[in-house]
Amino acid sequence: MxxxxxxxxxxxxxxxxxxxxxxxxxxxxxxxxxxxxxxxxxxxxxxxxxxxxxxxxxxxxxxxxxxxxxxxxxxxxxxxxxxxxxxxxxxxxxxxxxxxxxxxxxxxxxxxxELHIWMAQKERLDYPDIVVFDLDPFPPATFKDTLDVAMLVKEALDRFGLQGYPKTSGSTGLHIFLPVRPEFTYAQVREGVRFLFEHIHAVYPEKTTLERSIDKRAGKVYLDYGQNTRGHTMTFHYSLRPHPGAPVSTPLTWDEVRAGDIEPEDFNIKTIFPRIAKVGDLYRPLLHREQSFAGLLTLVT
Incomplete structure (x- = not known):
């Protein structure tokens, strides 16, 4: 030893x-x-x-x-x-x-x-400053299907003037982090995410699901708004994951998401540093960008 x-x-x-x-x-x-x-x-x-x-x-x-x-x-x-x-x-x-x-x-x-972290800072634990849109494909749905759904999330956020930041989960799914001012509770932001996910499911029901029962998700991308709950943690960007190949939860550009020709295993303990040298730290805006969820929440009933 x-x-x-x-x-x-x-x-x-x-x-x-x-x-x-x-x-x-x-x-x-x-x-x-x-x-x-x-x-x-x-x-x-x-x-x-x-x-x-x-x-x-x-x-x-x-x-x-x-x-x-x-x-x-x-x-x-x-x-x-x-x-x-x-x-x-x-x-x-x-x-x-x-x-x-x-x-x-x-x-x-x-x-x-892994880096399992709260979505709120310790001074305001009840008010998250990161909202997460969690997209999880269930076979035979593919990562490409997940990227297509992510583009619908982007379009929805664009309508409210909100900028989300996509990343691979490091497993099979994709996360979109949305930095916000810590002005609403977990319950409030969760309802906002649910509202958007319900609209996305309405326009793309053949490939998305909001089903809580796992055995009813086959072939769909699960739209998980429940991660926006006090005490829940998310795997943060650049976290290693406990899967073969030592994959890394990796920030993506929206152009990469739109092109749809990437796979989660492309990003791992060996490839991540050359990638950062090439594209930089794509999540850097999260440290400075303040956005309000208020406009979206006015539509939530």
Missing amino acids: TCQIVQIEEREVRLTNLEKEMWPDGYTKADLIKYYVDMSPYILPYIKNRLFIMSRYPDGITGKMFYQKDAPEYTPEWVRTYPLVSERENKVVNYIVCDDLPTLVWLANQACI
Whole structure:
């Protein structure tokens, strides 16, 4: 078992089991940690000030995984946490807030492959500043079908003067992130997303579904507005995913979505850095763009 202490921004971080295979493709925990170190300039600005849920794969993606909301007892004292009363669990949960590189590296060393993050910042937990449109294809529906549906979402948002930002989920689906001012509750923005999805389903019923029952979604792209719920997390952009090939949830241009000639597996731990060097950080506007959901919500009954 390898173990070493590294100095990162004046913090000592203990790294263990670096040779542990995390993906059957041969990628190890060392590769996982290096990825997040190298990607940190494109990740930390987006996830800081947000609650982080740990999704841990101690034996790699072929072993058992578990989610962990509460910071473990051995969490270093310099890791920032945010206490939140959980009525469901009847206790205070100390969520990790990943604001810096040492924390990101420490989390990667805990075998946290994915970035599961709240859609609201911790000062206004009831008011999301990111609205998500989650498109999930069910075979025989394809990723190409999902891209076609995404273009309908774009057209709907355009009518309200709203700019959405698409990305692969890193699995089979596609997410569209919509940065907004934190002025409406989760319930309100969820109703806004439902309103748009219902209209999209009305014009494209042959390829979309709002069915809650999984066995009724075959051959359709599921329009999931329920992700806009307090306490739910989303896989953020540039997150690695626990699938063969070490795919990455990757921002796309709308031209790429429109062309429809891409596949989720095109974007992975090997290809993401050359892509950023070529197209830049496509999600950078999320850090500065403020949009209001008010115009759309005036139509929601």
